[in-house]
Amino acid sequence: MAHPPLTGARLFWITLALSLSTFMQVLDTTIANVALPTISGSLGAATSQGTWVITSFGVANAIAVPLTGWLAKRVGEVKLFTISTVLFVLTSWLCGLSPNLEMLIFFRILQGAVAGPMIPLSQSLLLASYPPEKKGMALALWSMTVIVAPIFGPILGGWISDNWHWAWIFFINIPVGLVAAWIAWRELKERETPTVALPIDRIGLVLLVLGVGALQMMLDRGKELDWFSSTEIVVLAIVAVVALTYLVLWERDEAHPIIDISLFAKRNFTVGALATSLGFMVYFGTIVLLPLLLQTQLGYTATWAGLAAAPIGILPVLLSPIIGKNAHRLDMRWLVTVSFSIYALCFFWRSTFSPDMDFAYVVWPQVVQGIGVACFFMPLTTITLSGLRPDQIAGASSLSNFMRILAGSIGASFTTTLWDRREAVHHATLSSQASPGSAAADPWWQMLSGFGIGDAQQAGLTAGQITRQAYIMASNEIFWASGWLFIALIALVWMARPPFRPGGGGAPVDSGAH
Known part of the structure; x- marks a missing residue:
């Protein structure tokens, strides 16, 4: 028997607790990135070895997420969420205490594993707490935390590394996690989901x-x-x-499958999960690329690169509650179409980046893209989970989140590899055009000679400029291609079919088609 929706202060507190846990876990996937040199130096390891601090968490988390559905049926969603959050706090504390890189990597593996159920269950429990007409609002509030956390991660990680000890990037999880676990257990322990002793x-x-x-x-x-x-x-x-x-x-x-493949028989689940994964793959790849470009080729510090990326979170914070409040009146497919169109526009805008652009030229596409981000997670999650039974939500959420996490890894690896390879192509072309004696390059060489710069220094300066130009040209190509990929994804979204019932229950979201 389904529990009645929560109301008033109880609904506020459970929304806060579940959002805090989501924010904490998503933040932890990005906060260590900019702190890697500091961590590696402190523990006497090479930076290349330090990347395992991130990799180990990602591998363990990607494996653990799909297990959520099975574990939730064995233990109960409320108990599993509370246990996962408390264990996340414990492993965060152990990460901060690590005396060497080997121990830190070991505890990061444990941290990634226990974190697996947190995001899918926060989604499932939040939807179960809201009345049908407000499930769109619930998803909008949940989405805000997923959007904002990756933006704050690099800024907060850099600031902590510069001003405190690197261990505090893990220690800050302790009070947040304990508060989230305590509130969740206090408010939801009487609303535990039925358990079934399924064999593994x-x-x-x-x-x-x-x-x-x-x-x-x-x-x-x-x-x-x-x-x-x-x-x-x-x-x-x-x-x-x-x-x-x-x-x-x-x-x-x-x-009794670990992963419920039968979910792909549901049209809307397949369309929603695929659109979310492919969209996130392109989006996450460029999230990784932009700070790399700013720091390695345009002279930005880690903090300024983070500040340049941060404005993408401004409009989602303002728009998400409005979209959520009116979700029952909107066709989710139109919201996603707006999202993907804005993404495409901003990627085409970024494809005009140049070496002499100012800070504002980097920031404005980030601000505008916030509209697309606000219309991304909530409607796609609604489509993905529409038409499912309440007992299927945890499994469906874990499977779709698993696909999104894996797609993000693919996007990051593919984008950075393509960036280097396209740079090599452009570097070779520009080098041939900039050789001494080339008519096109003569003004450049004459200018350097006019400054009294020696031949060796001229060659070094020229090589540096060629590398910079080649990387910017490569990034512009990737941004351009990303824009077209988002336009192509619009067609996929329209394969979904209304009505869209967020969270498997309640009144359908009006599709606008009768």
């Missing part, structure tokens, strides 16, 4: 760990090892393909 699908679990672990490691290490010229990458790719293929085949006929 051991073969499915082994295939999941092998397949996802190998794929995530391949994506993280591919660029460093020059992809398929490395035996390690080839082996990881084969393991990933074989294990994931067998996983899909095995789970299709398994009575």
Whole structure:
């Protein structure tokens, strides 16, 4: 029997607790990025080794997320969420206490594993707490935390590294997590979901760990090892393909699957999960690319690069509650169409970046893209979960979030690899055009000679300018292609069919078509 919706102060407190836990976990995926040099130096390790601080969390988290549905049925959603949050606090504390890199990586693996159920369950429990007509608002509020956390992560991580000890990027989770767990348990313990003593699908679990672990490691290490010229990458790719293929085949006929493949028989789940994953893949790839471009080629510090990216969170904070309040009147497909169109516009805008652009030229596309971000997560999540039974929501949310996390890793790896390879192409072309004696380059060489710069310094300055130009040209190409990919994704969204019932219950969201 379904529990009645919460009202008043109880609804406020549970929204706050679930949003805090989501914010904390999403923040933790990005906050360590800019602190890597500090962490590596403090623990006496190379920065390349330090990247395992991020990789280890990602691998463990990607494996744990799909287990949420099965675990929730065994333990109960409220108990599982509370346990996961408390364990996340404990592992955060242990990460901060780590005396060496090996221990830090070990605790990051544990942290990523226990964090797996937090985001899917925060989504599921939030939807179960709201009345049908306000589920859109619930998703909008939840989406804001997913949007804002990755923006604050690099800024906060950089500030803590510069002013405090790096361990505080983990210690700040302790009070936030304890408050979130305490409020969630206090408000929801009487609303526990039914439990079923389902047997564990051991073969499915082994295939999941092998397949996802190998794929995530391949994506993280591919660029460093020059992809398929490395035996390690080839082996990881084969393991990933074989294990994931067998996983899909095995789970299709398994009575108690780790991953509920039958969800893909639902049209809206398939369309929503695919559109979210592909959109996030392109979006996350460029989230990684923009700070790299600003810091390596345009002279920005980590803090200023973070500040340049931060305005993308301004409009979502203002618009998300408005969109959520009116969600029952809106066709989700039109909201996503607006989102993807704004994304495309802003990527085309960024494809005109140049070496001499000012700070405002970087910031304004970020501000405008906020409109697209505000219309991204909430409507796509509504489409994904529409038409599902309440007992399917945790499993569906974990599967769609798993796809989104994996797509983000693919997007980041593919984008940075493509950026380097396109730079090499442009570098070769520009070098041939800028050689001494070339008519097009004569004014440049004459200007350097006029300043009394020696031949060796002229060559060094020219090489630096060519590299800078080549990287900017490469990034502009990626932004341009990203814009067209978002336009193509609009067609996918319109394959979804109304009515859209967020969270598997309540009144349908008006589609505008009768």
